[in-house]
Amino acid sequence: MTTEQYQKEMAKNIEQNTLGPNDTFRFTCKECGACCRNRTTPIMLTGLDIYRMAKGLSIDPYEVLARFTSGYVGDVSHAPVVILRERLDGSCSLLRKGKCTVHSCKPIACAAYPIGRYVNLATKESGYIRQSGGCKGAVDGRVWTLDEWLDTWGLKELDAPSLSWNLMAGMVAEVMHPIKLEHIGRDVIWALYQHMYGDYDTDREFIPQVERNTEALRQFFKANKMLK
16 A cells, blocks of 8 residues: 555545544443553554653653553654554563552543544644454443533643644655655664654743744754755
């Protein structure tokens, strides 16, 4: 599947499955832990996820990155991608005795489950979609409206900071995608990794720091003649 075909498929999926505020879905967590073990797809993290986990654990974002995450360079974006690390038995590195150690500040992808969150970089808007999957809690669980579920996890308050980070990530991908992977040095990837995921002070508001890091990245791209 080409990048263009993938994007069209994603757009179609979003259009067909987007949830409005009063649209409903079923879910009651069975506490089976299946979504925290042996996942077929990894949990991709944002800089906001790292910031919130660091704040909740009272540690530095770089410590969160070192202890709980893995990373790679995206095939399409050619930018650093950070995912939750799994143990050798397939369980999430954040689990302790079967419980999530960051339950109150868990990654947005985990908190929103069983629904998914998307960002439209063209319109600078975000939304939520139904997800297919085999979770037992989604078969005969309680009926929720989207608004009720978002309020339960305080997700509405995270929309603005999450969007700000995703817009920065989109800008990075726009610059990096046309560059061949073999022409991208480790120093470039490290600079992107720092500004996208690590360089945040949990004692300060998130959005102004994203704006600062976005400008720092623009200057970095200009200095390295990577901006057209």
